[in-house]
Amino acid sequence: MKQRIHIQEPLLQQIGKLADAESVRAFVVGGFVRDEILGKQVKDIDIVVVGNGIEFGQKVARALERSNLVVFENFGTAMLQLDEWKLEFVGARKESYKKESRKPIVAVGTLEDDLSRRDFTVNAIAASLLAEDFGTIIDPFDGRLDLEAKILKTPLDPVVTFDDDPLRIMRAFRFASQLGFTVEPSVLEAAAKMSSRLKIISQERISDEFLKIIASPQPSVGMKLMYDAGVMEIVFPEVAQLAGVDQRQDYHHKDVFLHTLKVVDNICESTDNVWLRMAALLHDIAKPRTKAFKEGIGWTFHGHEELGARMVKQIFKRMKLPFEHIKFVEKLVRLHLRPMALVDGEVTDSAVRRLLFEAGEEIDDLMKLCRADITSKNPRLVEQVRKNYDLVIKKMGEVEEKDRLRNWQPPVKGEEIMQVCGLEPGRSVGLLKDEITEAILDGRIPNEHDAALEYLLKIKDEVLQRVV
Numbered sequence: 001m002k003q004r005i006h007i008q009e010p011l012l013q014q015i016g017k018l019a020d021a022e023s024v025r026a027f028v029v030g031g032f033v034r035d036e037i038l039g040k041q042v043k044d045i046d047i048v049v050v051g052n053g054i055e056f057g058q059k060v061a062r063a064l065e066r067s068n069l070v071v072f073e074n075f076g077t078a079m080l081q082l083d084e085w086k087l088e089f090v091g092a093r094k095e096s097y098k099k100e101s102r103k104p105i106v107a108v109g110t111l112e113d114d115l116s117r118r119d120f121t122v123n124a125i126a127a128s129l130l131a132e133d134f135g136t137i138i139d140p141f142d143g144r145l146d147l148e149a150k151i152l153k154t155p156l157d158p159v160v161t162f163d164d165d166p167l168r169i170m171r172a173f174r175f176a177s178q179l180g181f182t183v184e185p186s187v188l189e190a191a192a193k194m195s196s197r198l199k200i201i202s203q204e205r206i207s208d209e210f211l212k213i214i215a216s217p218q219p220s221v222g223m224k225l226m227y228d229a230g231v232m233e234i235v236f237p238e239v240a241q242l243a244g245v246d247q248r249q250d251y252h253h254k255d256v257f258l259h260t261l262k263v264v265d266n267i268c269e270s271t272d273n274v275w276l277r278m279a280a281l282l283h284d285i286a287k288p289r290t291k292a293f294k295e296g297i298g299w300t301f302h303g304h305e306e307l308g309a310r311m312v313k314q315i316f317k318r319m320k321l322p323f324e325h326i327k328f329v330e331k332l333v334r335l336h337l338r339p340m341a342l343v344d345g346e347v348t349d350s351a352v353r354r355l356l357f358e359a360g361e362e363i364d365d366l367m368k369l370c371r372a373d374i375t376s377k378n379p380r381l382v383e384q385v386r387k388n389y390d391l392v393i394k395k396m397g398e399v400e401e402k403d404r405l406r407n408w409q410p411p412v413k414g415e416e417i418m419q420v421c422g423l424e425p426g427r428s429v430g431l432l433k434d435e436i437t438e439a440i441l442d443g444r445i446p447n448e449h450d451a452a453l454e455y456l457l458k459i460k461d462e463v464l465q466r467v468v
Helices: 010-021 031-038 053-063 111-116 143-149 158-164 167-179 185-200 203-214 219-228 256-268 274-282 304-319 323-335 338-344 349-372 379-403 414-421 427-442 449-467
Strands: 026-029 044-049 070-072 077-082 085-091 093-097 104-108 126-128 292-294 298-300
Touching: 010 026, 010 044, 010 053, 026 031, 026 111, 031 044, 031 126, 031 143, 044 053, 053 070, 053 077, 053 085, 093 111, 158 167, 158 185, 167 185, 167 203, 167 219, 185 219, 203 219, 203 274, 203 304, 219 256, 256 274, 256 349, 274 304, 274 323, 274 349, 304 323, 323 349, 338 349, 338 379, 349 379, 349 427, 414 427, 414 449, 427 449
Parallel strands: 044 085
Antiparallel strands: 026 044, 026 126, 070 077, 077 085, 093 104, 292 298
C-alpha cells in the first residue's frame, strides 16, 4: 500500500492543479517532505518536475501573478519568493561536478536519478503534487526508515556524494546538531577522507553551515563530529587547536576543547543569540598561545582574554563573518574573567562600577557567558560559584541604581571642559575627562554634573601642569 503525507498547504495544491493542467509530473522533495513527516514546518519548498523546471517555474509565477522569479540558467533552477514562502523549481536531473569546481554538469534524468544525487536519504523523499496521487510518497532509498531511526545516510556511496558536493560534509554535521541524528560510520569515514575537498567551496557557504551548527539546540554534537573527522582543522583551526590543551581542573574540564564545547552548550540554554554563542566558542581561543607552566600552580594562561579579543577580528575576516558583530564578541572575550575576579575577592563598589562601565549594555550577556563558563563536575563547587555570581549581580543592581553606569557618558563633556579651562582640542582635554571618570568609578565623587564640574575646577591646574 502506498504511503501518503497529508499536505494541507493550499499553495502546493494550487501548483499541483497547474501541473495537471500542463501535463507536467511535479513533486515536492527534500526538507519540506522531511519536516512534514517529522511534524515540523519549513518555509523553503523544493519542487522537482520531470521536464524543464525553469519553464514550469515561469508558468507558476504567471499563474500567481508574480514577476519576481529569478532564473539560474547554469544550474537549471528558478527561485520564487512568495511572502513567507521560498519556492525553488528544478527539472529532474543527474549531475556531477568538475574536480576543482562547484559548477555542475547537468543532464536530464528521472525522478529517481534526482533523488539519488541528494545529500541524505532523509532528504531524498518526494511527494506527488498530481491530483491522482496527491501526497503519495516516493522513497527509493528508505529515507522514512532512517528518519524513524534518526540516522544520517547518503543515497549513494558517501564518497561519491561528498565528491560531487563537498559542502554536504558540513551539512551532515549540521543536521546531526539540528535534528539530534546519528551519522552512519561510513558517512563519517567518507567525510574524513574527503575533507580536503571543502577547499573548493566558498568561505561564505562554509561559514553559513557553521553558523547553523552554532544556532542548533546542541552545537557540541556537530563540532565534535567536525573535529573527529578532521574537518575542524580545515574550517576553524583555532578551535581544533584547543584539543589536548590541559588546564587546572577546578571550575572547568581539563581539556580546553571539551570545556569550550560544554560552555557553548550551556549558553544555548539561556540564549538564541548566535553571536553570544560565538563569544562562548571563542572565550578561551588564545589559551594554546598563552599556555605556561608555573611551579606549584600548574598550567597558566595569563593574558589569554586580551590576546583572544585581538584574535576575533582576524577570525571574522578569514571566515567572512559580518563585521558588525566583531566589537560585541571582542568585548565579551576580553571581559569574561572579570566577574570571576569579583567572585574570588571582596565585591567592592569600585570594582563593580568599573565592570559596569566597561561592559555597558553587554553586561547581562557577559554574566550569561560567565555562568555558562562553569563546567566543573563537582556539584558543590558549581553551586558555590553560582551563588557568588548571584551576589555580584545583586551588587551590580545596587550600584547601577545608584550610579547609572550602564552605557555611561561622562557628566562633563569635552566641549564644556575646553570652555571652562580655556583649552583647544587636544591631549589635555582627554586627560581631564579621564581624571573625572576615574574619580566617579573610584566613588570619590557622585556621577552627577555639578559634582564633576566642581572636581574639574579643583584638579585642572595640577593636571595641566603634568601635560606641560
